[in-house]
Amino acid sequence: MPALVVSAGERASVRFLEFFASAIRNPHTRRAYARAVGDFLDWCAGAGVSSITAVQPLHVAAWIERQTQSLSAPTVRQRLAAIRHLFDWLVTGQIVPHNPAASVRGPSHTTKKGKTPVLDATEARQLLDSIDVTTPIGLRDRALIALMVFSFARVGAALAMRVEDVYVQQRRLWVRLREKGGKAHAMPCHHTLEAYLHEYLEQTGLRDEPTGxxxxxxxxxTGQLSTTPLPQANAYAMVRRRALAAGIGTAIGNHTFRATGITAYLRNGGTLENAAAMANHASTRTTQLYDRRHDDISLDEVERIRV
Structure with a gap:
């Protein structure tokens, strides 16, 4: 418990804990908010603030200004959002009279293209073909990467799947994903993904454990699958290791495959509206951040510079 919260009394301490336990359900958001709030309160203590009830807009503004010197604008905006939400929660709990972060503006940020590294179709195929599928770990890794490419699944949704979330409907294999915000989303499998999932489930015997x-x-x-879900950090390490072994120089991550799949779909005549529906995006503006078709145009144009 931060010292500034303890000094405000027991009611403040309980309300502070309730913010992270009750108000935030997403574990990734909870982790990021806890890190931001901890950093802010440590800075306030160093600046001579005696209690969380004594925090003023000037303190928040000064901290945000320091953040902008070393962090990207989206990260700073996320950290400011964490402080705002915390103090909103403290205001409604009658711990503080007003929200000191409400009047503080974050850095401006506008983007039309995401920063996630993307593979072209040849590299994606190269990566999938390079995986040795004579072992359970190889079958698992190929199926996971293919799922993210061909269904545009977020890694969190993919790793949260149970065996029963791969099912047959209308004579095709479907996958059921639970995306951010508790949104359920189902998609038919691309024939390549269908083959990979069938092979993975059959050869590992997972079909007999539908709720696992x-x-x-x-x-x-043992070299065999355990009963423990694969953590996201392990999936990231696997992706980086597989890319290195396949001779891919791009510094990819888990989210690369979502952007790779969307770009490949659009490049082959798919529509932005259908891509948004397949990716379970609420707006096509979000989907556009994953569209890297114009990267090829830029590269071609750069080569026109002949000196």
Missing amino acids: PLFRTIARG
């Missing part, structure tokens, strides 16, 4: 996690860690010393 679909993607699992490997039991130590």
Whole structure:
């Protein structure tokens, strides 16, 4: 518990804990907000603020100004949002009379294209073909990467899947994803993904465990799947390791495959509206951030500079 919260009394301490336990359900958001709030309160303590009830707009503004010197604008805006939400919660709990972050503006930020590294179709195929699928871990890794490419799934939704979330409907294999905000989303499988998932489920025997996690860690010393869901950090390490082994120089991450799939779909005649529906985006403006078709145009134009 931060010292500035403790000094405000027991009611403030309980309300502070309730903010993270009750008001924020997403674990990733909770982690990011806790980090931002901890940094802010540590800075306030160093600046001589005696209690969380003594925080003023000037303190928030000074901290935000320091953040902009070392962090990107989106990160600073997220951190300011964390402070605003916390103090809103404290105001409604009658711990503080007003929100000191309400009047503080964050840095401006406008973007029309995301920063996620993207693979072209040849590189994506190269990566999938490079995986040795004679072992359970190879079958798992190929199925996970293909799921993210061909269904535009977020890695969090993919890793939260159970075996029963791969099912047959209308004579096709479908996948059921639980996306951010608790939104359920179902998609038919691309024929390549269907083949990979069938092989993964059959050869590992997972079909007999419908309520178990679909993607699992490997039991130590056995080379076989455990009963533990694969953590997101492990999936990231796997992706980087597989890319290196396949000779891919792009510094990819888990989100790369979502952007790769969307770009490949649009490049082959798909519509932005359908891409948004397949990716479970509320707006096509979000989907446009994943569209990297214009990267090829830029590269071609750069080569026109002949000196």
